[in-house]
Amino acid sequence: MSDVASRVTIREVADAAGVSRQTVSNTLIHPERVRPPTLERVRKVIDELGYRPSNAAQSLRSQRTGAVGFELNATGSALQNAVAFPFVLALSERAVAHGSHIVTFGTQSARPALSGYEDMVRSLLVDAFILADTHAGDPRLPFLDQARIPYAAFGRFWGRPELTSWADVDGAHGTRLATEHCLAAGYDVVGYLGWPDGSAVGDDRRNGWARAVERAGHRSMPRAIAEQDLTSARAAAGPLLDQIGRGGAVVCASDMLALGVEREAAARGWTLGRDIGICGFDDSAISEIAGFSSVTQPLQEIADHLLALVHSRLAGAPPPVEGVLFRPTLVVRGSTARAS
Amino acid sequence: MSDVASRVTIREVADAAGVSRQTVSNTLIHPERVRPPTLERVRKVIDELGYRPSNAAQSLRSQRTGAVGFELNATGSALQNAVAFPFVLALSERAVAHGSHIVTFGTQSARPALSGYEDMVRSLLVDAFILADTHAGDPRLPFLDQARIPYAAFGRFWGRPELTSWADVDGAHGTRLATEHCLAAGYDVVGYLGWPDGSAVGDDRRNGWARAVERAGHRSMPRAIAEQDLTSARAAAGPLLDQIGRGGAVVCASDMLALGVEREAAARGWTLGRDIGICGFDDSAISEIAGFSSVTQPLQEIADHLLALVHSRLAGAPPPVEGVLFRPTLVVRGSTARAS
DNA sequence: CGGCCCATTTTGAACGATCAGATTTGAAAC
């Protein structure tokens, strides 16, 4: 097991092809510098021997690993991570196209361990970081910024406009899509179940709904507030459904809240889609399982953008002028298919 | 941004401490070879300068990266990955203790791309792999085995007893725990909702329930079969609940199936826990959200074991004699809290 | 035919760490 497919080095390829190391290197990186017949010959040998440049040697020389770190949050429920997982997946898939790869890490201790980030860079384990689940007051962004460690965040950094290395989803646009979809589907009243006022993300999503309702010519529509857990969601759903009544719909700030509404509706014997329309947010496993419509985030695009961002920073580019918002789309499932 | 906290090398530490490179190296790796006063002096300098050995240089020299690859399955629903995500998390957390880190990758193409595994090893990107979601006939295990690439799998490789580098969960023990718990809690009839016969994992779990029922002195108990989706689960749950009746319980092969039972019970107005007991399997986000008891897998322990396994293989140890089974435990939630 | 220029290819050095073997140091023994 020790001689795992003994590695082929550039020297062996060079010898076999009757050229120097540098010509082999050029064949891969600067083919235009190599005469076509030589190029072909070297390429053939590379193929035959199955040569792959050593990542370690390249890293040592270039002082770049090509790796991007991503912290998985151990604390917090599986639910908290409902978005994080599909996102790592998207990152891992897209990384190849950027010539890099993703290194995940998670600390057992609850504290963020900022120094861990710095250590990983100093030890040349990763070049940069992608952050998710950034929250107001997140210490990581200022820390990385000040330590001059390149990073890009999925999620706005609300309180600090000077930190611009982020991409986020236009939540207001998402709830607007959901609301307009419900109105168009024929639900006469479209209420909203959201989080308590004051959270930036929550306010953003609520505004999308509110404006869509207004634009459609309605004065006001029922609205309720709940925390991000099923019990709270279901409790709030009761009075809300009373106001909305059969034939209406509810747009929610998250899939979890939507599930609460769905439970309450089911308890009343209302059929999903026909008697009540429900739209969630995030298109997580919950909405997939429960089968209700949800606003879905373009994770692949976001991953792609963030990777491009850190790489341009690594290449010496200045920070972007401002963050980028991506438009979510709506995944329509049975929950809003009104058989009018 | 280019001069990211210019890296400190071993040479700089050596000069600052008035010793040679090797002494600095020994300070970190073989402290017993260094005279105490020297040790202390060098350590102090390391601290002051914030020296961290270059991972790239170490890898080049040792021909080991210390990285372990893990494939995230892009195809397949978020549900398929319900276990995979907490598992990457566990791996990422435990990796530190093994002096390694996890590199995730995912292919956009549907095909497994076995050659990708080999490339990653040849290019010295990772030393070994951890596999999850292995299934009967999974081409990756024989491939890696034959290519002499170290790996360890989460999940038995049923058809091939000679492949022993795996750890798995004792499914039968899990369903047995669930069944005994339900009987002890006072549910008179404990039925089972599982997958169609023939799947190794499914048969294993069913056996655990069957034996527990038998051991408790019951001749036979109701049983039904469903596919791994909510519609199928709910359809199968109907007749099953008819047989079981109020006051009974259902042990399920997965959380998804359990959710189907829960839905059906709710539709009948049965209160979870009091009128009907439900146990899921996997302790995924589903059971967390829906609040029912579930069999939980010791992912941290498994991750730890698998990492130890690949590292011992890397160190030249022979393959293990046989795979290892870990005993799951039961997370009790309201769904089986009988207010007898 | 000699010289010059450009395209192509080769050589030497460096990236930062660790192993093996050489060298120095210090203390004990005579």
Place this chain on the structure above:
DNA sequence: GTTTCAAATCTGATCGTTCAAAATGGGCCG
């Protein structure tokens, strides 16, 4: 004061790649 030996420390070589600069080769012009 020398010798001896072990402990502590240092030096040289190496891992595989790529950059910079040097060397080679061919074609063209005078």
